[in-house]
Amino acid sequence: xxxxxxxxxxxxxxxTRVFALSMDSSRQSANLVxxxxxxxxxxxxxxxxxxxxxxxxxxLEHDGxxxxxxxxxxxxxxxxxxxxxxxxxxxxxxxxxxxxxxxQKDSGHVQPARPxxxxxxxxxxDDWRISMNMISVGNFADWKNLFLLPINYLKIxxxxxxxx
Amino acid sequence: xxxxxNKDIPDIGQDIPAxxxxxxxxxxxxxxxxxxxxxxxxxxxxxxxx
Numbered sequence: 001x002x003x004x005x006x007x008x009x010x011x012x013x014x015x016t017r018v019f020a021l022s023m024d025s026s027r028q029s030a031n032l033v034x035x036x037x038x039x040x041x042x043x044x045x046x047x048x049x050x051x052x053x054x055x056x057x058x059x060l061e062h063d064g065x066x067x068x069x070x071x072x073x074x075x076x077x078x079x080x081x082x083x084x085x086x087x088x089x090x091x092x093x094x095x096x097x098x099x100x101x102x103x104q105k106d107s108g109h110v111q112p113a114r115p116x117x118x119x120x121x122x123x124x125x126d127d128w129r130i131s132m133n134m135i136s137v138g139n140f141a142d143w144k145n146l147f148l149l150p151i152n153y154l155k156i157x158x159x160x161x162x163x164x
Numbered sequence: 165x166x167x168x169x170n171k172d173i174p175d176i177g178q179d180i181p182a183x184x185x186x187x188x189x190x191x192x193x194x195x196x197x198x199x200x201x202x203x204x205x206x207x208x209x210x211x212x213x214x
Contacts, residue, residue, distance in 0.1 A: 004208070016204040019193065021185065022212025029188035032213075042188040050183050055172040056209050066209040071174070073195070073205045078179045080204070100204070111176055 001036055003093055008039045014100035016072065019043050021050060023065055070096070074107075083115045092116040124153070 004011075004018060011018050021043040022029070029042040043050070051057050051066045058067050070091050072081035081099055083091035095116035102109040174180060184194045198205050 001210070011206060014204075015202075016206050017198060017201075018206045018208070019198075020208040020210055022210050024212040026186055026188055026190050028213050033188050041193065043185045043193050044188060045185050050185055051209065053181065053183055054174060054209065065211050068211060069173070069209045071180075071207045073180055073199065073207060075199050075202050075204065077196075077199055079174055079176055082174070082176055084173065096206075103204070 001032075001038065004040070005036065005038055007093055007097060010097055011100070014097065014104050016100055021045050021066070023048055023051060072096075072100070080109075081111045081115070083117075085117070089117045092118040094118075124156070 001020065004020070008018065018040040019042070020040065023046050024032070024042070024044055025046055026044050029044050032038070033042055045051055045066075048057060048066075054069070054071070056066045056069055058065055068085040068090060070081070070083045070085065071079050074080045080103065081096065083096070085091055092115070095112075099109070099111060099115075180195065182194070182196045184192055187193050195205065
């Protein structure tokens with residue numbers, strides 16, 4: 001989210017409006033907008049209609065949250081870019097923005113077969129949730145993420161030392 | 165992550181049916197209206213407060 005926010009103007013430059021959707025309520029989403037200072041709109045699909053429309057419901061987590069994914073929809077209404085992501089590995093925004101730049105020059109530009117992915121460091125809170133998913137519902141989809149746990153704590157330690 | 169159980173995830177070139185949802189500021193978002201502006205729409209699905 002924060003990285004998208006940093007690139008918000010670049011998306012606008014490439015004729016693209018940004019929206020992020022989850023099953024969170026309006027109140028939860030509004031809190032997130034305030035907390036992260038987001039300029040783009042969050043969409044609230046609390047009845048999961050859109051998540052199901054895109055077949056992105058992950059039934060193993062909390063009765064069905066959305067798998068992380070990104071779609072870019074052209075003004076004609078069809079998908080011109082798609083990335084199906086994970087907790088620890090997401091679409092590389094540099095790759096996505098390069099695609100949008102090319103699309104602006106050539107409306108027939110086609111997405112590379114597999115978009116580039118970038119590793120991200122999930123928060124300790126995410127690690128906790130992933131651990132609980134493994135223990136309570138047997139969902140091991142993001143087990144690789146746990147290897148990043150020590151790096152998370154190291155990162156926090158370094159930032160605390162730096163802030164002193 | 166490209167390998168997952170869900171089989172009907174829309175792919176490149178596929179049309180997206182019209183939908184509408186509520187926004188974080190309690191307005192109505194209509195995909196068709198957004199697309200009518202002539203801009204691309206980036207739609208990111210995130211896990212939210214799970």
